[in-house]
Structures are given as C-alpha cells and as structure tokens.
Amino acid sequence: MRKTSLRTAALAAALTLASASSANAGTPSGPYAMFKFCPYTNPSVGSCVLNTTTSGTLKIGSTTMPIDKPIVMQGGIESLGPSPFYAAVGAPTLQAPPGKVPGGLLGIVNPAPNWPGPLWTAFWAIVGAVNDVSATIEPVQAVQTNFGNALFPPEDGSDPTVARLAVRVHLQNPFLGGGCYIGSAQDPIVLKLQTGTTAPPPPNLPISGNTGNAYTVWTDEPNYIGYLQVDGNTLVDNSFAVPKAGGCGNIALGLPIITQVLDALVSGAVNLKVGLPAAAGTNTAIMNGKSSIASSQYVLNSEQ
Template structure:
C-alpha cells in the first residue's frame, strides 16, 4: 500500500497547520479488510516532512509577565534570529487500516479507514528538541474516514470522499493493481492533550529544568489552546492511494 497526501490541513486547538508538503504512508497490509500496516522496508512507513507553524514562535508562545528575565531575553533573542517553528507528526502505535471502509463508508460498520496514534513534535531553538503534543502514553488518536463524522455537539459534522477507483491490469491479471484517486479523509472527533517538554535548557538559562518546562509548555498550551477537547480539532487529508499484490512490487518482479 502506498498513499500520498498532497493537500489538506491539521487543526489542533486554535492553530491550523496546512499540509503543503506531500505526506507518504506506505507498507504492507493483509488486504482491504481491517489490517495493521506492516512497516515498509527500506523507507519510512510514515514520511511526514516538518511543516512550518503559521506565525512561528510568536504564533505559539505568549510570554507571561511572570517569566524570569533570562527567559524573556532568551525568547526575544531567538525570535529576532529564527522565529520559524516546525511541526512533525510521529506515529507512536501501529497504524491500523480498513480500505474496505474507505471505499464504502456507508457499509454500516466502523467507518474508520485509517487509525493514527500520533505525537506532534514542535521544534525551534527556544523550544528545544523534546517539545511534544501527545506522547506514547497519551497520543493524539485520529480516526480518519471518507464518510461523514459524528463529533460531539455543538461541532458540525464534516464529510470526506472515497474518490474514484480504477483497476489496472498487470500481465494477465486485470485486478492486480487498485488505484484510488482523489480520496478525502477527515476526522473532527479527536481530542488533543497538552504540550510537554518545551524549553531548551541548552540555551544556558539559569532556571531549573522542571520550572522551565512548566513555564514554556504552559505558554504553548495557553496560546495554542491545549488541551483541546474532542470536536475542537480537525484533520482533512486529500490524496491518492495505490494497493497492489506483493508479487507485483517485490524486488525482482518484472512488474515492479
């Protein structure tokens, strides 16, 4: 299975991250029925390039008046030199798939086409390398579907689309390769936990690590609106997916 998300957005709290770089999800599945996504060999299973957070550091951190002076000085020094903040999605559990549900969202069962348990890594010289929204123990769990969501009130449902489906012949097999084009996967029913681990101790700040984490992570959470309850967050992913039998993509296959 090889899926490319080419556009869309990911909203957590009050911040929307546009998808402006292709996200590739790939690996092995047992079929279009419910299946774990087995890790790709020789390539990342989820290749999610870091995306720029709109507004940068100023957009996700609001310094509080009670910040110690060294922290204020470090913040503005970084803002004046590099305001950019990147966000990267990292899976923390095995990805689950159900392409039968993706192709027929109204079949009457669980409509989840792809279940992703993620953490989102925020990076900037001020935030450091351990600033995460979500964790392995408390992930952001997104249940993407091509049908219509059922978020808690008063959030309105949103709808995806199965896109179009074509079978491509390989050799004498007319159903060897399934090409799903223009699918739209959505979810606005998930919750997002608070950020933790923010604040770069490598800046040499004379502040206890625990206090630094509390102050900086607290500022991120206040500005971004975290934790954010179910119904206040949204994922919309649009792209194409290809599924082929292993025999046609295995190394040495004449059809590879």
Template sequence: MSKTPLDVPGGLLGLVDTSGWGGFWLGWFFDAVAYANNVTATAELAGPIEFNGNNFFGETGTALTLPLRVKLDNPILGSNCYIGSAANPVLLKLTTGATSPPPPNTSITGALGTVFVEQRGRLIRNEGFRVVDNAFAAPKADGCGNLLTNWLLDPAVNLKEGLPAAAGKNTAVMGGNQKIGNVINVRASIPTG
C-alpha cells in the first residue's frame, strides 16, 4: 500500500479554493491563507492486513481487513496529528460484494474486475477491482499541534471533520490492479527496463 497524500476539501479552515482570484494584494492574502489552510490526509497501515481470497473472488463478505491511521499534514497541525492509532485504528472491512451498513448509509457494491490466470496458475492478475466499506466507525483525531496548542487543535479538527464518526456515516472506496502469487512469480511478471 502506498502512502499517497490526498487533499482535504476545505482544508483546515473549511475555506474554498481561492487560487483563481486576481489582484496582487488579494493574491498575496490568499497565498498566506492557503499556506495555513491546506491539509493533506495520508492513510498509513496501523496493523496487519488480512486477505480472504474466497470472499474476494466470490464477491461476498469481508475480502480485505485494513487497519489504518490517517496522518493529517499542515504546518499548524504539526507532525503527529492522526485520526486513529495502532490501538484504535480506522478498521476497514472491504468487500468486492455489497455492503450492509447501518443508516444513514445505504448499500454500495464493489467489483471483482477482470481476472487473468497466468504462469500455469501460479499468478493471478486482477485488473479494475474495487473494494468498498461504508459500515466502519472513525475515531477522533489526536496529537494535533504541539504541547501548547493540542488542547485547542484536537477538538477543532474533530469538530470540523465530525469525529469521532459512528458506523454508517463514512465511506471508503479503493480500487486498482493487483497480482496475487508468491514473491518469485509476482517479481517475474514485472517488466524490467
């Protein structure tokens, strides 16, 4: 799993993107606000991944259990601002099938994608899969700011993001391509050059 920072819509202050506004002073003001406002969220593993091939290929039940913590990055938030932890992760139970979330969420469906069996059955290549979960809870943010400011920043981040968020109020959709096999067969299938 790659650590890919994603922009948080509205940023720290909940402001809209003002990068297209004109005028020197207005531009300078909004650049300063953007520096303080822009926030990225990066999902990081917070424990071992569990994969159930029968559920993945059968498009039913939990195919992938993914314990995460989400790092929030912004100059004001500091370097230790996380939603979830190893002890209390955001626990995704992803499926290629249909979900059964509590209200207000309604069922969504993942997709197996296209499956290719290669190397005489020693490698499975899967293209265009999508796994989903919208029945998970999200814990509160913690560690935002520093020793002098986290008493203020933790509650502010939690209030803005609606944390903690009960099950049925969150959605995760992930997709892509994958190769399943032993390390030797997967490495042998990767083009060199």
C-alpha cells in the first residue's frame, strides 16, 4: 500500500477539519481557481474535489467502450471519510462527453428478418448515412464517496469503495431516437469504484486499481498553504450488473406500428447485440486519472 509523505498526511488531516465560513463576493484565484465550481460556502463542505478521468474502458455486456475524452467530477465533500458528494455550483457535477461506440449502429443493433419493411429500410438508410453511435454516461443518483479509501485501500475487509456512482448510458443515433438508454433512474448501473483489488463473481477475475502518487502542492499564499494532488490513480469495478436498454427506436419513421412495438423491436435488437441484461461478473469499469482536493476554507480565502 502506497504511503503519503508526512506533510501530505498532515494536509489530509487538515482537509477533514477545515470548514467554510460565510461567502464573500469573489472568485477563487491562483492555484485554487480550479475549484471555482465547488460549493465551498456551504458550511457542510470541508473540502473541494476536482477529479478527472483521462482514460480507461467501460465494458457492458459484449461491448467495450473506450474512455478517450476527459470525464470530470467536481463538487465538495464533508471529509476524506464516508461523505455525500455535494453538487457543483454553476457547472455539472459529473461531466462526461459523448464517446463513440465501436462499430456504430451495426455494432449495437442486429436487425431481425421479421422486422416490418419500413423499419428495415430505415435502418439501412441510416446506417448508410450516419452509422456512428455516441454513448454518454449520465448520473441518476447523488454520488457517495470515501476518498480516504483512494489513498489507503482497507485491508480489514471493510467496504473499499472510493466513489459510488449510479448512472445510465445514453445511446444516440438518428435511428435510435433521443430516448435510448441502458439503465434508468429506477434501475441504474451502480459502479462501486476502488483503488484496491476487486472480488467479483465469476466469470470475471479480480483486478486491481492503483492509488497513484499522492503529494502536496504548496502555495505561497496565504501562509504557504497547499492542496492534495493525486496523479496516476486507477479506479476499478468488475462486480456490477447492467440492466437492459429501453426507449430505443422512438422516432418518426412513418411506420404503421405503435411506439410500444417499435420500442420492443429496436430495444430488443440492441439488447441482443450488446448482450443485455448483463449479470454481475461480466462487466468491467477501469478509470485512470487524477484528483485535486483542497480545504474549502483555503478556497474561500483565495477569493478575489
């Protein structure tokens, strides 16, 4: 297990104790400007967090989607221990840009031969014009965190989760319409990301994350105070289940069939091709990135 330096550990302790005071009319400046969307004036928020996933993969069912664009999670926490994640102010708490699904529409839809003729024709027309399918991760519940586990994965059998994310995946293509989702608010994909070693059900085998390199970035104002930086960490989970897709194909094609039938045909084709629903032990999330954590009081003190 990686150990932080004494000064980093001291700063981590300070982060759990510091709390924000009343708001000033200003904007965080200098090295603390990155935390400008943190709810640092909320008295319940002891620290501000900016976490950026820079690479990785999300495997759901038989489809593996690369993470090749930054995913940013920002907001506030009460402490480095178990804490709700307080939403960002003035920006998305979880900002995940759309990523391309390998194979596009042909990669996630297997049209059945008994599809109505107009639906079959529309499918191949759109494949010929716009085969690309984008996938966007969207949160559907509040995030729960324990950033202490990111630095020191527990070895006593206790819950090793660093961040619990309940999400859905929005699939978009003209043929799929605007309401095609894998998972929902009622039945989400629940990721319990950790930096330790997983214990998934079979057929998945254990995989390990990485605590990364934790150090203190010292600043020259005020009073040489700094913030905690963690580079090169890897958060993993391969124990989660993925529900089926729904709401796909809800588009105006001039078809003489009702929307429910269209949804059943197209969503069913997506589920068949992608392998959904996918039981726990058949899916994997690997997220590489970095984190910055600062006392909310220091962020407030930097206002200009």
